[in-house]
Amino acid sequence: MADARQDTMHSKAPLLEVSGLVAGYGGASILNGVSFRLEAGQSLALLGRNGAGKSTLIASILGLTERHAGRVLLAGVDVTNLRPDQRATHAVGAVGWVPQERNIFKSLTVEENLTAIARTGARPGPWTVARVFQLFPQLEGRRGNLGSQLSGGEQQLLAIGRALMLNPALLLLDEPLEGLAPLIAAQVLDVVRKLIKDEGLSAIVVEQHARKVLEITDQAIILERGSIVHAASSIDLLHRPEELDAHLGVGGR
Numbered sequence: 645m646a647d648a649r650q651d652t653m654h655s656k657a658p659l660l661e662v663s664g665l666v667a668g669y670g671g672a673s674i675l676n677g678v679s680f681r682l683e684a685g686q687s688l689a690l691l692g693r694n695g696a697g698k699s700t701l702i703a704s705i706l707g708l709t710e711r712h713a714g715r716v717l718l719a720g721v722d723v724t725n726l727r728p729d730q731r732a733t734h735a736v737g738a739v740g741w742v743p744q745e746r747n748i749f750k751s752l753t754v755e756e757n758l759t760a761i762a763r764t765g766a767r768p769g770p771w772t773v774a775r776v777f778q779l780f781p782q783l784e785g786r787r788g789n790l791g792s793q794l795s796g797g798e799q800q801l802l803a804i805g806r807a808l809m810l811n812p813a814l815l816l817l818d819e820p821l822e823g824l825a826p827l828i829a830a831q832v833l834d835v836v837r838k839l840i841k842d843e844g845l846s847a848i849v850v851e852q853h854a855r856k857v858l859e860i861t862d863q864a865i866i867l868e869r870g871s872i873v874h875a876a877s878s879i880d881l882l883h884r885p886e887e888l889d890a891h892l893g894v895g896g897r
């Protein structure tokens with residue numbers, strides 16, 4: 645009975661709640677009091693210029709930065725004091741991460757990259773090697789190739805597949821299109837769109853190409869010097885190029 649009540653409480657809480665977060669590195673604060681919520685099943689575009697603090701916010705949700713103030717809650721559970729590995733395997737709010745540098749294991753095969761992460765204590769769920777290959781058929785043909793033998797686009801797909809093997813409730817993607825040729829970038833964007841729209845996966849997508857990510861997400865926030873300067877629904881922001889231009893200076897590429 646007590647358990648059932650707790651589940652109800654958790655299901656009503658947002659999937660992610662960041663409140664008053666001040667965090668950074670080596671004593672310096674990069675984030676200056678960041679607060680936002682993400683409901684389960686929703687997706688968020690995290691926008692901002694180079695150095696605005698986007699990756700630092702992602703790292704702070706994962707517990708990889710030095711926290712000076714504020715809290716992070718996953719599905720209503722305060723994880724502020726949990727280690728990164730505990731957040732990655734959290735029973736109700738597990739967080740998967742596709743880092744900006746991808747960081748796939750270069751000396752392991754494609755298949756080993758996927759199974760290695762699953763052995764780190766992933767919570768049970770729908771994602772298996774077979775299901776990842778179903779989503780990324782081009783990786784299946786390369787299952788025996790080493791990470792170092794993959795193209796940039798294939799490495800990015802593998803980084804996404806590896807994060808999915810944790811069966812995350814929330815997926816954090818840090819500039820998934822960065823450095824990819826236009827055709828490959830379009831493929832990766834389509835994969836992210838499928839995960840969000842078809843699989844209903846909750847996600848935060850960091851992107852420099854604002855328009856592309858606004859088209860596939862529900863909500864958006866713009867970071868400037870470690871603070872949120874604009875929060876809106878993605879569709880509203882898409883229709884306000886002057887806002888994109890003011891904060892991102894790109895007319896919303």
Ligand code: ATP
Pocket residue numbers: 669674692693694695696697698699700701744
């Ligand atoms: P980009 O679009 O270039 O990826 P970003 O918005 O992700 O930028 P961050 O990487 O979060 O920006 O960097 C924000 C600030 O924090 C920058 O001034 C950066 O130099 C600093 N910074 C980032 N990582 C570290 C680190 N490991 N140690 C110290 N300072 C860091």
Ligand code: MG
Pocket residue numbers: 698699700744818
């Ligand atoms: Mg970054």
